[in-house]
Amino acid sequence: MPAQFCPTPCALDDLELLLNGGFAPQTNFDDEGPIRLALPAELADEAEIEIVDPEGLPLATWTPGGLTPLSAPSYGPFRRLHLDPTSARAQHAGALTVPVAAALTDDDLAAIQEAREGRDVVLLAFVGSGTPQDISPVGLVRASLAAAELLGNAYVVAATLAAHGDPEADHELGQRVAANYASGDVLAVTGSGELPIEIAGIVDTDQPEEPGVVVFFTGLSGSGKSTLAQALLDLVLEAGQRTVTSLDGDVVRRNLSAGLTFSKADRETNIRRIGWVAAEIARHRGIAICSPIAPFDETRQQVRAMVEAAGGEFVLVHVATPLEECERRDRKGLYAKARAGEIPEFTGISSPYEEPTDAAVRVDTTGRTIEDALGDVLAVLPFDL
Numbered sequence: 001m002p003a004q005f006c007p008t009p010c011a012l013d014d015l016e017l018l019l020n021g022g023f024a025p026q027t028n029f030d031d032e033g034p035i036r037l038a039l040p041a042e043l044a045d046e047a048e049i050e051i052v053d054p055e056g057l058p059l060a061t062w063t064p065g066g067l068t069p070l071s072a073p074s075y076g077p078f079r080r081l082h083l084d085p086t087s088a089r090a091q092h093a094g095a096l097t098v099p100v101a102a103a104l105t106d107d108d109l110a111a112i113q114e115a116r117e118g119r120d121v122v123l124l125a126f127v128g129s130g131t132p133q134d135i136s137p138v139g140l141v142r143a144s145l146a147a148a149e150l151l152g153n154a155y156v157v158a159a160t161l162a163a164h165g166d167p168e169a170d171h172e173l174g175q176r177v178a179a180n181y182a183s184g185d186v187l188a189v190t191g192s193g194e195l196p197i198e199i200a201g202i203v204d205t206d207q208p209e210e211p212g213v214v215v216f217f218t219g220l221s222g223s224g225k226s227t228l229a230q231a232l233l234d235l236v237l238e239a240g241q242r243t244v245t246s247l248d249g250d251v252v253r254r255n256l257s258a259g260l261t262f263s264k265a266d267r268e269t270n271i272r273r274i275g276w277v278a279a280e281i282a283r284h285r286g287i288a289i290c291s292p293i294a295p296f297d298e299t300r301q302q303v304r305a306m307v308e309a310a311g312g313e314f315v316l317v318h319v320a321t322p323l324e325e326c327e328r329r330d331r332k333g334l335y336a337k338a339r340a341g342e343i344p345e346f347t348g349i350s351s352p353y354e355e356p357t358d359a360a361v362r363v364d365t366t367g368r369t370i371e372d373a374l375g376d377v378l379a380v381l382p383f384d385l
């Protein structure tokens with residue numbers, strides 16, 4: 001059995017174009033160029049890898065010598081428009097092909113009408129990760145369908161051309177993909193001018209304005225994480241503008257993370273689970289308020305990366321109430337038990353807490369009211385309450 005590997009969204013997009021001829025003559029990942037598989041160190045020496053999608057569906061077998069398809073992706077919005085180049089050329093023989101990475105403007109449509117000279121038009125929507133400009137991949141297809149309607153005798157074909165972080169290389173790849181999909185001429189548009197009203201409506205409703213936000217409280221047991229998180233939750237609910245989800249340390253451990261211990265490995269698993277859920281909430285533009293101890297810097301960084309990869313803003317709040325004050329409060333009597341040796345690996349006593357150096361704010365609640373301490377948090381939030 002070859003080792004399985006789920007690559008980045010960008011590499012999954014590349015895979016689709018490598019397998020369907022979109023990147024022809026290139027048919028396999030490269031060691032050097034932008035189209036890379038980027039295997040993790042533990043798989044770097046494998047001679048054969050089974051590439052799977054995030055759900056674990058095997059997509060292809062990779063060897064340095066070539067890719068063998070295992071199953072074609074059959075899911076995802078507008079999948080029916082994902083033609084391979086051979087089918088696109090056959091279905092739209094002689095059409096004018098227009099690569100599209102942003103919603104088409106009035107000027108673009110006029111340029112297409114002028115250049116088409118009676119021919120059909122193929123709008124080749126580049127929907128790969130990071131490529132659509134100021135619009136989601138789904139929004140780009142919807143805007144292109146509206147443009148096709150305005151043009152008449154025009155068709156939308158989707159190709160998963162992703163952005164690889166190198167504009168020059170991506171431009172060259174875009175030209176190559178367009179040439180492979182086109183059976184006739186290719187026309188580049190400029191994007192200058194206004195959006196037609198039918199397209200502007202789609203762009204406006206494509207994505208809500210505000211990004212998702214994850215407010216992540218970290219600190220010792222008894223520092224005030226849950227208290228501040230609850231107060232913040234209530235304020236967001238009272239404002240009534242945004243959906244909000246609480247992921248409190250204790251509550252998560254009774255549900256999502258039931259059965260996990262307080263070993264380093266289990267704490268990391270616990271935090272990564274919270275991070276994964278919070279990132280999904282952020283992806284859908286909600287607010288997640290998390291309040292676990294999260295004692296390890298590296299795991300907190302992973303959560304930040306997950307949230308930011310999902311397009312969310314990550315606000316780390318260090319509830320920096322000192323151990324002496326937390327122990328004095330000892331709301332649940334846990335510190336006394338930990339000191340007596342009845343609870344092993346207790347954070348701050350017999351298990352480490354790594355202080356964050358990347359917090360948006362540091363709040364010591366000692367001798368302060370909840371409202372006062374919460375004010376420090378509100379001051380760094382990227383939304384108004």
Ligand SMILES: Nc1ncnc2c1ncn2[C@@H]1O[C@H](COP(=O)(O)OS(=O)(=O)O)[C@@H](OP(=O)(O)O)[C@H]1O
Nearest residue numbers: 221222249262267270292293294295344345346347
């Ligand atoms: N060994 C040990 N160390 C720390 N905390 C302990 C331990 N055993 C139980 N508890 C209780 O569990 C709560 C912390 O759980 P978390 O999920 O937030 O911890 S972690 O982020 O996974 O480290 C924590 O709740 P809070 O006081 O709300 O932080 C404690 O009540």
Ligand SMILES: Nc1ncnc2c1ncn2[C@@H]1O[C@H](COP(=O)(O)OP(=O)(O)O)[C@@H](O)[C@H]1O
Nearest residue numbers: 220221222223224225226227365368369370373
């Ligand atoms: N300014 C403050 N902010 C937050 N909690 C405070 C403050 N002052 C006192 N406390 C008290 O400290 C305790 C903090 O407990 P909790 O919020 O459960 O902490 P944690 O979730 O970090 O374990 C509560 O009893 C709370 O009333």
